[in-house]
Amino acid sequence: xxxxxxxxxxxxxVVLVALGAWLLVxxxxxxxxxxxxxxxxxxxxxxxTDPSWPPFxxxxxxxxxxxxxxxxxxxLLAERMAPGLRVQVVSVGFDGLYDALLAGRCDAVLSAxxxxxxxxxxxxxxxxxxxxxxxxxxxxxxxxxEGVDDLEGRVVxxxxxxxxxxxxxxxxxxxxxxxRRYDTAxxxxxxxxxxxxxxxxxxxxxxxxxxxxxxxxxxxxxxxYDVNYIIPVRAESSTMLEKLDxxxxxxxxDGTMEALQGHWF
Amino acid sequence: MRLGDSLRxxxxxxxxxxxxxxxxxxxxxxxxxxxxxxQQAVRSVNPKMGVHxxxxxxxxxWKIKRTMEMVREMGASWIVEYFPWAYHEPTPGGWNxxxxxxxxxxxxxxxxxxxxxxxxxxxxxxxxxxxxxxxTTYLDEEHYQDFAExxxxxxxxxxxxxxxxxxxxEPNIGLEWGYRPVDxxxxxxxxRAVYTRVKAANPDVVVLxxxxxxxxxxxxxxxxxxxxxxxDRMLAAGAGEVMDGLAAHAYGWRIPPxxxxxxxxVNYRRTELLRDLLVAAGYEEMPIYLTEGGxxxxxxxxxxxxxxxxxAYTVRAYQMALEDWPxxxxxxxxxxxxxxxxxxxxDNFSFVTTDFTPKPIYYAVQRYARGxxx
Numbered sequence: 001x002x003x004x005x006x007x008x009x010x011x012x013x014v015v016l017v018a019l020g021a022w023l024l025v026x027x028x029x030x031x032x033x034x035x036x037x038x039x040x041x042x043x044x045x046x047x048x049t050d051p052s053w054p055p056f057x058x059x060x061x062x063x064x065x066x067x068x069x070x071x072x073x074x075x076l077l078a079e080r081m082a083p084g085l086r087v088q089v090v091s092v093g094f095d096g097l098y099d100a101l102l103a104g105r106c107d108a109v110l111s112a113x114x115x116x117x118x119x120x121x122x123x124x125x126x127x128x129x130x131x132x133x134x135x136x137x138x139x140x141x142x143x144x145x146e147g148v149d150d151l152e153g154r155v156v157x158x159x160x161x162x163x164x165x166x167x168x169x170x171x172x173x174x175x176x177x178x179x180r181r182y183d184t185a186x187x188x189x190x191x192x193x194x195x196x197x198x199x200x201x202x203x204x205x206x207x208x209x210x211x212x213x214x215x216x217x218x219x220x221x222x223x224x225y226d227v228n229y230i231i232p233v234r235a236e237s238s239t240m241l242e243k244l245d246x247x248x249x250x251x252x253x254d255g256t257m258e259a260l261q262g263h264w265f
Numbered sequence: 266m267r268l269g270d271s272l273r274x275x276x277x278x279x280x281x282x283x284x285x286x287x288x289x290x291x292x293x294x295x296x297x298x299x300x301x302x303x304q305q306a307v308r309s310v311n312p313k314m315g316v317h318x319x320x321x322x323x324x325x326x327w328k329i330k331r332t333m334e335m336v337r338e339m340g341a342s343w344i345v346e347y348f349p350w351a352y353h354e355p356t357p358g359g360w361n362x363x364x365x366x367x368x369x370x371x372x373x374x375x376x377x378x379x380x381x382x383x384x385x386x387x388x389x390x391x392x393x394x395x396x397x398x399x400x401t402t403y404l405d406e407e408h409y410q411d412f413a414e415x416x417x418x419x420x421x422x423x424x425x426x427x428x429x430x431x432x433x434x435e436p437n438i439g440l441e442w443g444y445r446p447v448d449x450x451x452x453x454x455x456x457r458a459v460y461t462r463v464k465a466a467n468p469d470v471v472v473l474x475x476x477x478x479x480x481x482x483x484x485x486x487x488x489x490x491x492x493x494x495x496x497d498r499m500l501a502a503g504a505g506e507v508m509d510g511l512a513a514h515a516y517g518w519r520i521p522p523x524x525x526x527x528x529x530x531v532n533y534r535r536t537e538l539l540r541d542l543l544v545a546a547g548y549e550e551m552p553i554y555l556t557e558g559g560x561x562x563x564x565x566x567x568x569x570x571x572x573x574x575x576x577a578y579t580v581r582a583y584q585m586a587l588e589d590w591p592x593x594x595x596x597x598x599x600x601x602x603x604x605x606x607x608x609x610x611x612d613n614f615s616f617v618t619t620d621f622t623p624k625p626i627y628y629a630v631q632r633y634a635r636g637x638x639x
Contacts, residue, residue, distance in 0.1 A: 052567040053610065091488075094609060096440035099400040103444040114608040132608070159564065160572045160625055163606070163618045183572055184564040206564065227608045 033239035128228035165225035315343025315597035340634020349385030403443025438489035474508035515558035566610035
């Protein structure tokens with residue numbers, strides 16, 4: 001072996017040893033997620049929710065129990081995160097959800113909560129599990145509508161609270177559309193169904209709920225504006241977040257998430 | 266001396282003078298980019314109309330000004346705005362009123378009367394988060410005087426500009442009481458601490474107590490306490506002597522404003538039950554200020570009504586405050602506009618969207634304020 005090679009091998013060994021030492025130190029000094037340890041220890045995952053938002057969370061008038069998409073999701077996640085883990089639902093008003101989490105009244109929030117960049121100093125978020133943003137719908141027989149760009153000159157139904165969303169170009173385009181406003185998103189969709197308008201823009205929950213009851217409308221393309229529902233946990237819950245994300249991604253891949261949506265929408 | 270030398274000398278002098286002038290101008294304080302504008306006045310058939318603004322986290326001055334202009338144009342004379350202690354005294358004694366000044370000055374220039382809601386505990390007045398995680402609504406008794414000092418500094422700074430303050434918000438629910446068991450007697454102690462300090466600094470300020478959340482929660486419920494029970498206990502603890510008026514929250518949920526008051530129901534006229542408690546305790550002269558209230562028109566929220574109902578109910582509620590409630594000084598509805606969308610049902614409490622587009626309720630209220638047909 002030449003002298004140059006010996007130097008090269010020695011340098012490689014030094015680099016590998018340093019890397020190994022760094023990994024070892026990192027693993028040993030990683031802060032323990034005490035919240036996750038308590039959850040595993042007690043076998044209970046406490047989830048805060050505001051049960052006033054069907055079909056995500058609501059009080060079943062027959063049983064008095066809190067039910068909905070998010071509650072089912074909580075149980076499915078719990079089972080994947082640690083088999084046998086039970087879910088305890090904590091009812092909290094919507095504007096108190098973050099405070100309840102930070103004050104330790106629950107371990108996670110599952111309450112159709114949209115991602116909020118201003119909260120990222122206090123909490124860490126899971127990957128998104130549902131997109132509730134605006135979608136464009138039309139009837140299958142209406143030709144030539146494949147996206148927002150095809151709406152120019154078309155009559156579009158929206159609800160009274162409609163606000164153009166998206167990038168500046170899209171907002172400008174939507175602002176200049178001859179929109180017809182209806183009392184609710186469902187009324188806008190009924191108008192589309194009845195042929196009063198050629199397309200409608202509503203939030204995805206309203207669209208899915210309507211389409212569950214009535215055939216004859218189609219969603220065109222992806223949501224034109226994203227409102228992603230996520231699960232916040234406290235900033236120190238790093239292990240718990242890893243497990244949550246792992247379970248959510250797994251559920252997305254194996255079709256569980258789609259089946260859950262199919263059940264509620 | 267040649268002519269060229271003389272010219273160069275003059276040029277040098279001119280440069281020095283120009284530089285001095287630039288330096289001088291740089292030192293002159295600039296005018297604000299968003300001017301207050303001329304003094305305006307509200308025109309309305311109902312001087313009790315008000316709306317809660319949400320400008321605490323609104324950074325851009327033009328949005329503050331636009332908000333106040335639109336409130337005036339809608340015909341509302343009163344606003345309630347939140348002035349967080351944590352923002353204005355981030356370190357003990359380190360006052361910063363710049364943003365609050367902006368809000369108050371724009372409101373006054375539009376002819377609006379400001380009711381200031383005081384709350385939000387700074388980190389320095391709370392336990393060390395390593396020992397005990399707390400929220401911004403957690404205030405233990407040893408810091409009551411610190412909060413009272415904030416209130417004193419506030420009324421002194423805004424003397425002649427803000428004459429009404431609300432002490433705390435919804436102390437009868439756990440969320441607003443730092444997730445401790447709610448405590449009407451403890452809240453009365455807080456009210457007393459503030460009242461004494463504030464009145465010594467400015468006897469003309471109207472101190473409002475209560476601002477209770479309308480709720481049917483029974484005593485012992487960890488989430489909160491029935492507002493009627495809570496007020497009764499406040500009054501028994503002497504709250505009537507340390508407040509000049511009662512702040513009340515009057516939400517209608519799905520019930521029309523005319524529906525009769527009932528202790529077992531949360532509705533707009535529940536306010537009359539609060540009034541009954543004041544009268545029974547001997548405070549018949551004490552006014553009530555509605556500092557929050559109204560209806561929501563989200564299509565999926567379980568406590569919401571249709572947008573057209575919301576508009577009609579709100580107009581009727583303003584009219585009832587004017588006609589039927591002589592003891593009610595102001596009827597302030599929640600909420601004029603949010604600085605950013607919540608992407609939830611909360612957005613459907615607002616009168617205008619985040620980008621200042623008026624909702625139908627805005628126009629309905631405006632027509633009413635102008636005395637036009639609905």
